[in-house]
Amino acid sequence: MTNADGTSRVTVDRPQRVVIVGGGFAGFHAARSLSRRLPAGAAEIVLVNPTDYFLYLPLLPEVAAGALDPRRVSVSLTAALPGVRLVLGEVDGVDLDRSQVSWVDPEGRRGTVGYDRLVLAAGSVHKLLPIPGVADHATGFRGIPEALYLRDHIIRQLELAATTDDAEERAARCTFVVVGAGYTGTEVAAQGVLFTEELARRQPLLRGRPIRWMLVDLAERVLPGLDERLSATADRVLRRRGVDVRTGQSIDQAGPDGVRLSTGEEVPTRTLVWCVGVRPDPLVSDLGLSTHQGRLEVDESLRVPGHPEVFACGDAAAVPDVARPGRTTGMTAQHAVRQGKLAGRNVAASLGYGTRRGYRHHDLGFVVELGGPDAAANPLHVALSGLPAKAVSRGYHLVSMPGNRIRVAADWLLNAVLPRQAVQLGLVRSPAVPLDTSSPEVPRSG
Numbered sequence: 031m032t033n034a035d036g037t038s039r040v041t042v043d044r045p046q047r048v049v050i051v052g053g054g055f056a057g058f059h060a061a062r063s064l065s066r067r068l069p070a071g072a073a074e075i076v077l078v079n080p081t082d083y084f085l086y087l088p089l090l091p092e093v094a095a096g097a098l099d100p101r102r103v104s105v106s107l108t109a110a111l112p113g114v115r116l117v118l119g120e121v122d123g124v125d126l127d128r129s130q131v132s133w134v135d136p137e138g139r140r141g142t143v144g145y146d147r148l149v150l151a152a153g154s155v156h157k158l159l160p161i162p163g164v165a166d167h168a169t170g171f172r173g174i175p176e177a178l179y180l181r182d183h184i185i186r187q188l189e190l191a192a193t194t195d196d197a198e199e200r201a202a203r204c205t206f207v208v209v210g211a212g213y214t215g216t217e218v219a220a221q222g223v224l225f226t227e228e229l230a231r232r233q234p235l236l237r238g239r240p241i242r243w244m245l246v247d248l249a250e251r252v253l254p255g256l257d258e259r260l261s262a263t264a265d266r267v268l269r270r271r272g273v274d275v276r277t278g279q280s281i282d283q284a285g286p287d288g289v290r291l292s293t294g295e296e297v298p299t300r301t302l303v304w305c306v307g308v309r310p311d312p313l314v315s316d317l318g319l320s321t322h323q324g325r326l327e328v329d330e331s332l333r334v335p336g337h338p339e340v341f342a343c344g345d346a347a348a349v350p351d352v353a354r355p356g357r358t359t360g361m362t363a364q365h366a367v368r369q370g371k372l373a374g375r376n377v378a379a380s381l382g383y384g385t386r387r388g389y390r391h392h393d394l395g396f397v398v399e400l401g402g403p404d405a406a407a408n409p410l411h412v413a414l415s416g417l418p419a420k421a422v423s424r425g426y427h428l429v430s431m432p433g434n435r436i437r438v439a440a441d442w443l444l445n446a447v448l449p450r451q452a453v454q455l456g457l458v459r460s461p462a463v464p465l466d467t468s469s470p471e472v473p474r475s476g
Contacts, residue, residue, distance in 0.1 A: 046073040046381055049131050049145035050114075051121045051313070053079030053107055055087075055366035056344025056373070057151035058432065063374025065113040068383055076143055078117045078133050082107055085173060086431050088363065088399070089438070091214070094177040094184075095221035095401065096450040098441050104174065105433035117143065121152065124317055126337060147339050147377050150326065151370065154308035154345035154361060156465060163284035168304040170465045171214055179458040180303065184226060186454055187300055188241075192233040202298035204241050207289055208305060209281055211247035212255065213398065215305030216264050219245045220400040223271045229452055244274040244297065251277055255360070256396055259413040263406035264398055304465055308361060314346050322348035322358060330388030332373050341377060343369035349389055365391065367430075397423040 048064060050057050061077050068075075083104040092098040107116050119133035119141060132142045156170045169183070170176050184206070191203035206226070208219045223243045230236040245252065245268065252268065252275060253261040268275055276291070281302075283290040288298040310324045319334060320327045325348035326334060332347065334340040343349070344366035348358040359365045372389055379386040397407040397419070405423040407414045414422060424442065428435045 044074070045071055046146040047144065048073050048075050048147040048149065048377055048381075049143055050075065050077045050149040050151060051124075051131065052151035052153050052311075052344070052346075053077055053081070053084055053116075054151065054153045054344065055363045056153070056346075056370035057149065058084045058107070058111070059367050059370030060149050060151055060341075060343060060373040060377070061111050061114045062432075063371045064377050065111060065374075067374060067378040068381070072383065073146075073381055075114045076117055076145075077107065077111065077114050078119055078121050078131060078143070079107065080118070080120045080136070082116060082118060084110065084432065086427075086434075087172075088213075088430075089427060090171070090174070090177050091217040091221045091399070092401075093174065094171070094180045094218065095225040096181055096452055097221065097225075097401070097445050098438065100174045100178060102434050102438045102441055105431070110432050117141070121313060124148070124150075124313070126317070126319075126340070129339070145339075147380060148341065149373050149377060150314070150334075150340065150342040150346050151344045151366075151373070152311035152313045152346045153366075154310055155312070156304065157307040157309040158465065159306060161281060161283065163289075164281075164302075164304060165465050167284045167286055168209070168302040168465050169463065170304050171218060172308075175458045176463045178455065179463050182454045182456060182458070183301065184222065185229060185452055188226060188229045188233060188236060189454075192235040198298065200239070201242075202287065203300050204236070204239065205244070205297065205299040206242070206301040206303070207244045207246065207281075207297060207299050208303045209246050210305035210307060211245050211249060211252040211275070211277065212305065212307065213253070215245060215247070215303070216252050216268070217399055217401075218303055218305060219243050219273050220264070220268060220271070220404070223268075223273055224401045225450070225452075228450060232452070241272075242274060243272070244276060246276045246279055246281060246291065248280045248292075249277060253398065256398075257408055257411075257413070260396060260398060260406045260408055263413075263415040263419070264400060267400050267404045267406075308345065310346050325358070331376050331386050332369060332389060333376070338380070341373045343373040352388070352390055353393075359389075359391070364396075397426050399423050399427070 050061050086103040089103045093100050119135040121133045123132040130144050187203040191200045208215045226241045251261045252265050280292045281289045326342040328342050328347045332341045332343050345361045351357045351359045376386045378384050395408040405419040407419040407422040
């Protein structure tokens with residue numbers, strides 16, 4: 031039997047199997063949407079992901095700044111997706127001719143799983159630039175291991191700064207450079223400066239000494255992809271806190287003791303955080319399919335041309351943007367969530383349950399969490415700052431999180447009245463989070 035969209039619906043001894051690659055925003059919501067749309071026993075849903083949790087990435091800067099426990103932003107996949115079988119592994123190949131996905135589990139064992147429908151939501155990895163020293167000396171920021179490492183590293187630098195008699199070494203250890211003024215870099219700098227101020231107050235030898243945060247980006251303003259009013263609010267908050275915002279600049283070289291800016295200025299530092307951006311997972315290019323700027327080409331219903339049994343969404347897919355003809359949707363969590371839900375709907379339709387739709391989106395606004403009492407938001411395109419934006423920002427995150435809402439809210443309440451706990455845990459060492467290979471250690475962002 032053939033469905034209207036050209037895929038086959040065949041009666042077999044086992045139910046149809048849907049394999050979803052990646053448990054980030056797109057993959058998670060694809061699995062949830064599909065499991066809710068299919069009757070019991072209609073299909074087997076298999077989710078292949080390197081970890082057993084969904085990472086709520088927007089709150090990761092608060093983990094690095096000691097404001098949230100890492101478990102708060104980690105939602106158990108098996109608990110949140112009871113009708114989905116989790117395969118713990120890193121997908122390293124897709125055989126489109128044999129309809130088979132291959133993977134490697136955390137202990138190095140290999141496995142394969144066949145599929146009748148495939149959803150590619152492999153997400154993205156760090157985008158590296160050919161700048162000498164960056165891969166060796168910068169810390170990325172894409173997952174819990176990196177957030178925990180950065181948290182320990184910041185604490186360690188200030189503790190070492192307080193014990194040295196060398197003024198130049200102390201200044202370098204008290205200098206933190208963030209490259210990339212998009213969402214992640216802006217929030218890391220905004221949260222980080224509050225964290226180091228609190229840490230410095232606990233060190234008698236650092237009281238009154240400057241703690242320097244520098245945010246560097248080639249763009250002409252922070253948050254260059256957002257509304258200028260949000261950008262202006264974030265810029266104002268950062269500068270008020272003493273962050274040295276350097277727009278229209280980048281770094282030319284990085285070393286163990288500092289960086290050199292594109293202006294030629296040398297900045298002694300022991301901390302370089304790389305938040306320049308992301309690129310599609312290399313799995314996408316290995317498929318041999320048509321791509322657009324590294325992302326899989328798909329139609330409006332998220333199907334891969336020539337392979338009606340394969341769907342792609344999130345950062346892995348170049349989804350046509352009907353609101354901007356000729357362009358594709360951005361690599362954002364908002365698009366990934368919506369596309370994941372639509373992928374689940376359309377996969378169900380391809381199996382004979384429901385109807386297929388094309389991707390349409392309406393921009394409802396953005397929120398930027400800046401720590402303390404500050405945030406920037408434009409719900410329904412109404413620009414907000416300060417406490418109103420803070421309320422909108424936190425409300426949005428609590429609604430968007432698929433779990434742990436009460437625990438997150440409780441941590442926020444405790445942080446309002448109690449000092450942050452700040453000790454080095456030593457759980458993640460530098461070799462465990464190399465910039466060029468750190469992405470497989472974290473769940474796909476979808």
